[in-house]
Amino acid sequence: MPSSSPAMKKRSNAKRAVSLYIHIPFCESKCPYCSFYSTAMAPGKVENFLGALEAEIDLLKAAHKVLPDVRTTYIGGGTPTVLGPSHWVRLIDILEKGFRFLPGNEVSVEANPGSISRELISLWKEWRVTRVSVGVQSLRDEDLFLLGRSHDAGRSAEAMKIVTEAGFSLSADLLFGLPGQDIRGWHESLKGVIGAGADHVSVYQLALDPGTPWGDRPPAGLAEGYPLYRWAQYYLEKKGYRQYEIASFAKAGKWCRHNVVYWLGGDFLGLGPSAWSCNGFERSRNVIDLDEYCSITGRGELPVCFSEILEGDVLVSERAILALRTRWGIRSRKFSALFGAGSLDTIMQRLEEIPSHLLKRSRGGVYLSREGMRVGNSIWQMLLP
Template identity: 35%
Template sequence: MESFGIYVHIPFCRRKCFYCDFPSYAGAESWMSRYREALCREIAAQGSRCLGTARTVYIGGGTPTALAADDLLAVICALCESFRLTGEEEFTVEANPGTVDAKLLERLREAGVNRLSFGVQSFSDALLSAIGRIHTAREAEDAVRMAQKAGFRVSLDLMYGLPGQALADLKDSVARAAALGIGHISIYGLAVEDGTPFACMEEAGRLHLPTDDECGDMYDYITAELPHLGYRRYEISNYAKAGEESRHNLAYWQDVPYIGLGAAAHSYWHGRRMENEKGLCRYIACIEAGLSAAREEAPCSRENHIEEFAFLALRTADGIDKKRFRGTFASDVHEVYGEVIALLQAAGLVEETAVSIRLTEQGMKFGNRVFEAFLLERDET
């Protein structure tokens, strides 16, 4: 029986962060109960016709812990019942430190959740305020300690390249994260996305970001310091102590199928990619009418599949597994990418081992250049 992952989207937040372009809504509390009911109906429908074994479950957002505790627990209960979860799965819930307390964490742990991913972003109160976060640095530390006491594996997100951020700020945040003894740290560079408050501020000349050189210094610090602290870089933006890697995210990068549930959630199943209705109202209306909220994306050609396989695998430290590539596409990776691999090796961006093609440290730094090279030319006639 096929194994797969489950992703559940909770599109609510207490307040939208200034950099966020994810499909989520602040001030939509009146919709939460109807959304929970619709989501549980979709979960039941998908679980009833899904053969195979769920290996990972990830509830993301938005902010799942912005839901009322009873609503969130109802979603978790529906998942456990509909997909016949055994308790052996990696079961992650994203959380904002400003939306949890000891009682909620205790209930989540009792319900079968075993991993929490906290969006912290920085341990500077000034920076947290500048990017629109609702919690303080102290609240973040307290939330992590409560989660550890409750028995969770804990992951923590940080960001660099934030407006007004200096290298000293980042060093302090990394040190405070490591001092908490967590097993997993993700660090992302700020990208100013269209439609966000930061994009409007940038257009008005009011967004003062670190220079490219300053961001480069931050990147270099991260990639040197986290391994020194015992966190292995297993993906471009993700670092973990031994055995603490996110199994759910690794499955994405390893071409494992997954089911997406909730508004705007994506699925990858038997080579087909589906996307649920993005809009909250339209998603709920579809489910309440007994209709599927999923819409098939453009069919994935063999070339598309090869490109995605390569891009996602190259994000990881292990890179493209040559045996898995041949097993998936009935072609040797060199038959498809031989010239590209040779050019990138000469540039010091990829290296080849007996089992894989993978990015070098320099390749990790300039990943977009490598990914662009792995695009396949198509005959447009």
């Protein structure tokens, strides 16, 4: 059984550096397709959140005596840029007091074109930020209007410009499968973010998650995602962006090291409401409500609402699926050292019927071809226990 393998025991006892995620739980307004936790700003709420974040770090320190060092950092949400400069000064202070950042730390911040400002850019420049991920979504005003976004394409162009002028690595998020979207419009957005100097592009298909307004009542005229995704793969690769994960393309050496940690089964510590953490094979989640988060930490308790030990077939399938999302795929030697040769055999048997134009096999392991990435969801089904 994987849970009793020597590597697993060794892994769970060792002191390791982690990847740190901070969830900023505020947005200007709620987008109709979004299932991430966020709430509206209101007087005093940001101060309460920052106080609770500091308390969460102190509680973790008290529980574990010493906090792990940080090797990558990601400040996401929500919308980190709705916090003004003075709140950012406080946030930075809290993080600097709480953690030791290892040299070469990659620090990413998510930015909304509607709220990014030169003041924030200056602060980030003085601090440790290395990458800014701008939520462009589309460079067509009609798409942005439909999505209910507060910014227009001109504002996105301006946001990307101030990010690159400041010398940050620019990542741009784009959405495809939008109502009425065609290849021409999609190409315009891809070309626009490349022209703006993005060295990393993430392309996400519009998801219709249950519980969101669009999940419950999908808008009319949704575009078929497959040809748009195929075009992104073709065009971005032609322009020198390597696809290193199902939704992620980067110029050489510019992939997001923080996200790679999630896909390759590394340890991460998530702080803030709704944030997930994974320590070895223990996964946990914080409460998904800001007021609850503040009141639990205020009582001196860790705000964890869920935790589980990942083991057995569930763990093995999950790690196989995550690895196959990436261009590195499942590396046989590493996989069997972690989970045992029998687990690797089980996964390989489940993948046996996948044709070679979708799944590439080499002596080192298996990985999805470009075509395979287009049908990833059907491949995951075959890997489920």
